[in-house]
Amino acid sequence: MSNESKGRPPTIYDVAALAGVSHQTVSRFVKGHTNIRPEIRDRVESAVKALDYKPNGAARALATSRGNRIGALVYELMEVGPNKIIHGASIRAREAGYLLDIVSLDPNDDAAIVQAIGLINQHDLAGVMVFAPTDRVIDAVGRVRFTVPVHVESDMPPQGSATPAANEVGAGMLMDHLAALGHRRFFQIAGPPDWPSARARAAAYDSALENLADTTTSAGTVHGDWTAASGYRAAMEMPLDAGVTALVVGNDQMALGALAALGERGVRVPNEVSVVGFDGIPESEFYRPSLTTIRLDLEGLGASAIDRLLSMGVEAAAPTPAVPAPPRLIVGHSTAAPGA
Amino acid sequence: MSNESKGRPPTIYDVAALAGVSHQTVSRFVKGHTNIRPEIRDRVESAVKALDYKPNGAARALATSRGNRIGALVYELMEVGPNKIIHGASIRAREAGYLLDIVSLDPNDDAAIVQAIGLINQHDLAGVMVFAPTDRVIDAVGRVRFTVPVHVESDMPPQGSATPAANEVGAGMLMDHLAALGHRRFFQIAGPPDWPSARARAAAYDSALENLADTTTSAGTVHGDWTAASGYRAAMEMPLDAGVTALVVGNDQMALGALAALGERGVRVPNEVSVVGFDGIPESEFYRPSLTTIRLDLEGLGASAIDRLLSMGVEAAAPTPAVPAPPRLIVGHSTAAPGA
């Protein structure tokens, strides 16, 4: 499948020799320098083409001491959410001429976290992104002396960022939707408490309850681990005699588990209990009943994270910064007025 | 969040100066060379620690002309499957001291494919992996002159590989399961025909029909695009008057869509029609009815792909090559004897 010619790949010196110019002229050409006579430019251009010259990234990185890669720390649990973020980030990074170095973290193994960070912390990176981390990861990252810009995407509004986090907004939209339908008694199945994004959603749940009519109350909150299995368990143990009519779940997978559990317990959705999820994964439309949820623009989020990272470096800011689409409420058949 | 000291990060020369030795000695120490006097070794070691020295990957890559990264081309559709493969590959690569450079491909844009390949090829990589590609991607990759080993993981048994592909085995297990229950009339919703893994599964479906009792027949095959929505559409249009009792679906997401469609059409699963999926994603246990499917060890697959790639290079083969677990049949409530 692979294919080689005689020896090493061509260098600028090879190109220079073939074109009859100095290597520096080739370097200038490759970088798109303008002050080159058309005649010389043509010679270099055809030499580049003839040799199929490709610049050596390592040499460039060494000379400029500025890498062409962005390290990305991702959580081991590669659920759908983090993935889409990575995908958006990867596309965006490539547009800016960078490659994404991904390192999967095992969240339960501190040593592995440290090792992974050590691996990523070589000097040839343009920056480091930390995606959807847990507190433990944030901690570990915070203790490391990085030599490059680091951006931690924690889903929490960082140091007074202007745009409110999508998590808060989305959770608020769900609560408004449920309240408008007439629900007054809620129960929450939240994500793991050491995930900032789970906390953000849970906090929005709490504050929505406070801001809504004071007759709205919560029958409690339990924490799952994002998986459908944990949502199932939580919903199996959820009190049914507390008058709860609305179940707020931290993501769509757990909501799927909850739907299954409620079905087994003979609770009809949405007639007796309404269920909402979070993330808006494509599958949620095909759950039965189809899920009311919040669609997040996760790819946009990943892209904008890259933009923010790049703007931290000397790099000129992206011409058109990516702006994630705002969270959108998807209304399915899992919500209805209580007792409909 | 980041943290800097005075200037550039320390180099071997800094360490050498502090330890009072030559830079070469430091280099030897870092590489774990044995022939160093204990006294000198200690001096170097403490100097390394004092300066928090980390080798510069770019310089090393330049000097050895051997990168410490593996490029990974992944399909844009980051469904659950490809993801887990990537995750497994990433872990394995890190164990071997490599980082994974991931490049997401837009499958519909040939120019983007070429550009992505160009990007990955111009950088200094130890090798390139191509995961779960479509024919189009395989084609594009095949035309490129790579300077490093390339491994294409196409889910098809390559040049007579000894281990039969998991896809064939798994699909066969599903067919056996259905046949043993007494099903004779099948229908298939396959993945996109330009995906080798989809073709492998479909081919196994066909050959199983041939090998089973000659009374078993197929009422047809349609192709989806791996998404739940496409599974839904396909199942909505599937003929119901052809006596089909078994619906074989190319992955779990499409199977979810098919379950929803059958529900809407008033077809009871599994009483009237049995449904099987493929992949064994965790959520499939919580579909209603829970899905009979094949659990693939995708992470193991990714890891072994990395092993194979590394063994193509000069690199000594991994001490303990990763062996993916064999496909496993997960029996849910979506299958039963026909007319049960």
Place this chain on the structure above:
DNA sequence: CGGGATCGAGTTACCGGTAACCTAGAGGGG
């Protein structure tokens, strides 16, 4: 006790680019 093998460490060149400096002409203004 002398000569070759071995060991530990230093010296130097080189990987393939970029940056800074330098130079020979061309062009322009007083």
Place this chain on the structure above:
DNA sequence: CCCCTCTAGGTTACCGGTAACTCGATCCCG
């Protein structure tokens, strides 16, 4: 018409490692 500036391109040094070669001190053995 001369001097200055600007332009196009070449020269040289350097980024931070590794590899190859060198050299003095031991060590071993005949």
